[in-house]
Amino acid sequence: MLRTRLTQMRAHAGRLVAAAVAIMIATTLVAAFMVAAGVLEKTAFNAVSVSHANADVILEEPYQGFSTEMVEQIRRQPEAAGADGRFVVHTVIRAGGRSDSPTVAPLPETPELRIELDEGRYPEARGEILVSHEIAERLDLDLGSSVELLDTSADVGLAGRSGGPGGQPADGLTVTGTFIHPGAAFDHNVPGMFGRAAEVELWSGHTTVRYERVIALASPGTSAEELRTALEPLADQVGTVVYTADEYARIMTARFTADSYILAAVLAALVGVALVVAGLVIANTFAVIVAQRTRELALLRCVGATRRQVRNGVLVEAGGLGVAASLAGIAAGIGLAQITIMVLRAVLDFPWFPERPEVSVLALLIPLVVGVTVTILAALAPARAATRVSPLAALRPPEPGGIGRGTSVRRLAAAAGVVVVGALLMVAGIGATARGQTELGLAIGVLGGALSFSGVVIGSVVLVTVIVAALSRPLRVAGVPGRMAALNALRHPRRTAATAVALLIGVTLVAMMSVGAASARATFAGELDARYPVDIAVGPVIDDTGRHRLPDEVLNVTEGVAGVGDLMPLRSSRALVRNAALEGDAALQPIEAEVHGVDVGRARDVMHAGIDDLEPGAAMVSRQITAMTGIDEGDLIQLQMGSQTIELRAVFAPVERHTILVTAADLAALDPDASIGMLWVKLADGSSAETVARTLRDQLSLLTTDMGIPVTTAGATRAEVSRVLDTMLMVVVGLLAVSVVIALIGIGNTLSLSVIERRRESATMRTLGLTRRQLRVMLAFEGVIVAAVAVFPGITLGLIYGWAGTLTAFGGVWDVALGVPWRWLAGIAGLAILAGLAASVLPGRRAARDDPITAVSAG
Amino acid sequence: MSVSVATEKRRAGVLAAGGHAVTASGLGKVYGTGATAVRALYEIDIAFEVGQFSAIMGPSGSGKSTLMHCLAGLDTATVGRVWLGDTELTHLDDTELTLLRRNRVGFIFQSFNLIPTLTARQNIELPMDLAGRRPDPDRLAELTTTLGVADRLDHRPAEMSGGQQQRVAIARALMADPDVVFADEPTGNLDSRTGAQVLDLLRRSVREFGQTVVMVTHDPVAASYADRVAMLSDGRLAGDLTDPTPDRIRAALDRLWECGQ
Numbered sequence A: 001m002l003r004t005r006l007t008q009m010r011a012h013a014g015r016l017v018a019a020a021v022a023i024m025i026a027t028t029l030v031a032a033f034m035v036a037a038g039v040l041e042k043t044a045f046n047a048v049s050v051s052h053a054n055a056d057v058i059l060e061e062p063y064q065g066f067s068t069e070m071v072e073q074i075r076r077q078p079e080a081a082g083a084d085g086r087f088v089v090h091t092v093i094r095a096g097g098r099s100d101s102p103t104v105a106p107l108p109e110t111p112e113l114r115i116e117l118d119e120g121r122y123p124e125a126r127g128e129i130l131v132s133h134e135i136a137e138r139l140d141l142d143l144g145s146s147v148e149l150l151d152t153s154a155d156v157g158l159a160g161r162s163g164g165p166g167g168q169p170a171d172g173l174t175v176t177g178t179f180i181h182p183g184a185a186f187d188h189n190v191p192g193m194f195g196r197a198a199e200v201e202l203w204s205g206h207t208t209v210r211y212e213r214v215i216a217l218a219s220p221g222t223s224a225e226e227l228r229t230a231l232e233p234l235a236d237q238v239g240t241v242v243y244t245a246d247e248y249a250r251i252m253t254a255r256f257t258a259d260s261y262i263l264a265a266v267l268a269a270l271v272g273v274a275l276v277v278a279g280l281v282i283a284n285t286f287a288v289i290v291a292q293r294t295r296e297l298a299l300l301r302c303v304g305a306t307r308r309q310v311r312n313g314v315l316v317e318a319g320g321l322g323v324a325a326s327l328a329g330i331a332a333g334i335g336l337a338q339i340t341i342m343v344l345r346a347v348l349d350f351p352w353f354p355e356r357p358e359v360s361v362l363a364l365l366i367p368l369v370v371g372v373t374v375t376i377l378a379a380l381a382p383a384r385a386a387t388r389v390s391p392l393a394a395l396r397p398p399e400p401g402g403i404g405r406g407t408s409v410r411r412l413a414a415a416a417g418v419v420v421v422g423a424l425l426m427v428a429g430i431g432a433t434a435r436g437q438t439e440l441g442l443a444i445g446v447l448g449g450a451l452s453f454s455g456v457v458i459g460s461v462v463l464v465t466v467i468v469a470a471l472s473r474p475l476r477v478a479g480v481p482g483r484m485a486a487l488n489a490l491r492h493p494r495r496t497a498a499t500a501v502a503l504l505i506g507v508t509l510v511a512m513m514s515v516g517a518a519s520a521r522a523t524f525a526g527e528l529d530a531r532y533p534v535d536i537a538v539g540p541v542i543d544d545t546g547r548h549r550l551p552d553e554v555l556n557v558t559e560g561v562a563g564v565g566d567l568m569p570l571r572s573s574r575a576l577v578r579n580a581a582l583e584g585d586a587a588l589q590p591i592e593a594e595v596h597g598v599d600v601g602r603a604r605d606v607m608h609a610g611i612d613d614l615e616p617g618a619a620m621v622s623r624q625i626t627a628m629t630g631i632d633e634g635d636l637i638q639l640q641m642g643s644q645t646i647e648l649r650a651v652f653a654p655v656e657r658h659t660i661l662v663t664a665a666d667l668a669a670l671d672p673d674a675s676i677g678m679l680w681v682k683l684a685d686g687s688s689a690e691t692v693a694r695t696l697r698d699q700l701s702l703l704t705t706d707m708g709i710p711v712t713t714a715g716a717t718r719a720e721v722s723r724v725l726d727t728m729l730m731v732v733v734g735l736l737a738v739s740v741v742i743a744l745i746g747i748g749n750t751l752s753l754s755v756i757e758r759r760r761e762s763a764t765m766r767t768l769g770l771t772r773r774q775l776r777v778m779l780a781f782e783g784v785i786v787a788a789v790a791v792f793p794g795i796t797l798g799l800i801y802g803w804a805g806t807l808t809a810f811g812g813v814w815d816v817a818l819g820v821p822w823r824w825l826a827g828i829a830g831l832a833i834l835a836g837l838a839a840s841v842l843p844g845r846r847a848a849r850d851d852p853i854t855a856v857s858a859g
Numbered sequence B: 001m002s003v004s005v006a007t008e009k010r011r012a013g014v015l016a017a018g019g020h021a022v023t024a025s026g027l028g029k030v031y032g033t034g035a036t037a038v039r040a041l042y043e044i045d046i047a048f049e050v051g052q053f054s055a056i057m058g059p060s061g062s063g064k065s066t067l068m069h070c071l072a073g074l075d076t077a078t079v080g081r082v083w084l085g086d087t088e089l090t091h092l093d094d095t096e097l098t099l100l101r102r103n104r105v106g107f108i109f110q111s112f113n114l115i116p117t118l119t120a121r122q123n124i125e126l127p128m129d130l131a132g133r134r135p136d137p138d139r140l141a142e143l144t145t146t147l148g149v150a151d152r153l154d155h156r157p158a159e160m161s162g163g164q165q166q167r168v169a170i171a172r173a174l175m176a177d178p179d180v181v182f183a184d185e186p187t188g189n190l191d192s193r194t195g196a197q198v199l200d201l202l203r204r205s206v207r208e209f210g211q212t213v214v215m216v217t218h219d220p221v222a223a224s225y226a227d228r229v230a231m232l233s234d235g236r237l238a239g240d241l242t243d244p245t246p247d248r249i250r251a252a253l254d255r256l257w258e259c260g261q
């Protein structure tokens, strides 16, 4: 029996090709996904290891940092061959008219603990530094290039310094070497520059340095474990833990991959979608093949094959197909991963990027098992249908392809019921989110979405009937080919429905994602306006005396930069902030803050969100300030500048941590001598925040001032959010495209199989005067009909799901705005219809190849 | 039964040119090439008169179907020329042949070949629809009444008996008022009584409506309904009978066999 089956399979190989391609694409995705996960982990591990050079143990981030004595103590341990502490200082540097603001860390004294050089040598003399590749590229630095150090400030989080400008900047720095930065994604602790320890300590502006981590090297003959054991008592003292380097790398890798966990879950879900779609295509293929082989199967039953043998025959065929296609898919997946790695290595030049994918046994087995299982599961129903073929069928004349049966009322009722329950759950999900239980809302919503979609799938036969009926009138205009296409599409409503559902899934998801992204963008637009009302801020700048003073040229330079639309100078001052309700001992330590005076009338021109709340007597403060002073919204807040004190009503606003906004008049009352300390810039329409900010930075760095002038841009953040949304949408849509391609193969496949089935009929039409072209047009219409059956419900559902999803995901936190990406939706519809047309090309050619004589030849 | 003016004129022209609906000259057909080549027809000269019911007879494999396919423009001859009326088919491309069939040729098949998705009426009107011509309701009524399927017009093929299906197929072949109707073993799938009805209808279409019918058959009784029988043997013409009876045909066939042995 097995042999008969395999012979059969070979004989009908052509009919299985499409199913094989479908399963192959899906397993390729599974295999590539598994391999990519491995590569990602390996890359993260390597990258983390690189940034700690040859360190054996790492002591990380105690609350008050490590003192110099502690580092000394670690060095003195007999188990340690060397140890160095790390802290970073923020800098502003300039070279050749361009500036950047990297962090700098002291170069370890222990040679083994120094980061690997890419080029050059380690700093030895005063003013020598090591820079990362990226910075060297950005500032166009070579070995020996000189760099100006404009400003420095120690890391606020660690140093807890009391303000004032950083340490004494050196006149000039010289680049002696470069290193490759592993990237902030893997380890944000790696600085952009290394300098000699003594100088970096000076730049920090602190008399006593505290290190945020210590890395140590084990003595010869001592293992990392032993060193760790030796250092544990010391670590206990400062309340931290010692990790061996391997442990640490693993932890960081896990942290990194946990960050990408959601991404992985989304990817896995998309791979799942591709598998389901492939399953549908396979199920359909086998259903059609069984239908076409009815006579042959009946003949087998006549000569004594049992039902079981017939069923197993179909399943064996599916299994064989599954194994062959999955193996091909796995090979393709690994090949894909290898090519990607080769390209990435060539483009990115990352030494810690593995040379070739590590293909684990699991990465081979899982796609194989998944591929074969999906294929066999998909073939179960057709196999059962095969057992129902009666031996008598062999004796009856061949029946022409089935004529559409009506849909059962029971099926329709079941579908409607499931859709209604699903819809109710989705509404409940939105409700739960609105009450603040977003997670519950999401859970219920996703369940409701899945359920309602299942309902649509169950009822898809009805959809086919309804949509084809709706289309048949316009199709009639296209004459006989159009009319015949409508009739043929209704001939096997189940087959048409199953074919369309495969595409429906893809169309729905793509539409849903684009509607979701449009809605998210609309929602964020308002949110971003409120959170980042100013495109670019230049300053604040504080002079040597501790007073705000923006050099006059800054205003002129800023006005002259292309892309600057409007700008408003703000007078600024520094004030001590107290809670006015607390007096004497109860009063908390006052906080120092920057107070800026806003011309409310002008503010509307340079800000995205109005600051209507800012009126005389009000102060806009960050939540951090209110938390530190114990002030509630509406409470009085006391600002003191020298001998002057004013009291204002606190209003919460998304301003910077140590920033307070008041009206220009109130500022004048507080500090009549306040001069301009900051500029707010509004971009001209259509200009990019990043470009303008970069130009501003470069031009300002050319000013003959020894002050670094900060240029901060929220416009970039705004663009970033939009870009993240776009990228996510692209990635998701790209992966969904795979499912859509599989679905299209399915349409082509179903059409091809129908063409084979209707050979005689098509030939008859040809003898009666149907031209080859008309025959192809007829099939094209059929392809379009199937696509239309997927497109119209798919876009409708996508719209509903996209909105429901946005409401469920964001409704709890933000005022959700619902967007409709009309162009996207039209594009999806157009592409899907075109694709349906394209899917008919090969079957159409095949059908047109047949001579009309086929009809006349008896049979 | 009404006949359109254009058709009338074309037929008048054909009659003037010698009165032949279909003409073949030196028609030969070889299937395949090289060692596997099969010579199905050897240079045949034959003509079928307008308004005549002709039969092509011969044993199985003698080339009857091949001859019909070439005459009807379904297949191309290897050598020789074929005319439908005064249109030469030999140089027409696929689309031209299709349009010619659509407008000027009717077909009746052994296994009826009705389109299962269409009702009887839609099947009958299909060639007219394809040609973009409006079917004449009077002609439809007249034809279907004559053929006895007027009450079956809204049924699909699956709901009709073989005889009824074949009568619908005849209506389909006659509906567009073609210059010639080709029928390949039209009674092959029918019992003898139903077969006789169908043959009688074909003969009436010739007698009463002036239709030209060329029928391929291997059944002497079926052939006896025709006005003329052309005999084929091993791809060659081997006799021509006018006003045949079953007995005369059998006798002719027997002679063929003897010659063959």
Ligand SMILES: Nc1ncnc2c1ncn2[C@@H]1O[C@H](COP(=O)(O)OP(=O)(O)O)[C@@H](O)[C@H]1O
Residues within 6 Å of the ligand: B031, B032, B038, B039, B040, B058, B059, B060, B061, B062, B063, B064, B065, B066, B067
């Ligand atoms: N498509 C074909 N390919 C090769 N040989 C063919 C083909 N069609 C018919 N023949 C051969 O041509 C000869 C005539 O066949 P046919 O015209 O079908 O005979 P008939 O209809 O009289 O039975 C036979 O020998 C047959 O085997």
Ligand SMILES: [Mg+2]
Residues within 6 Å of the ligand: B064, B065
């Ligand atoms: Mg024959």
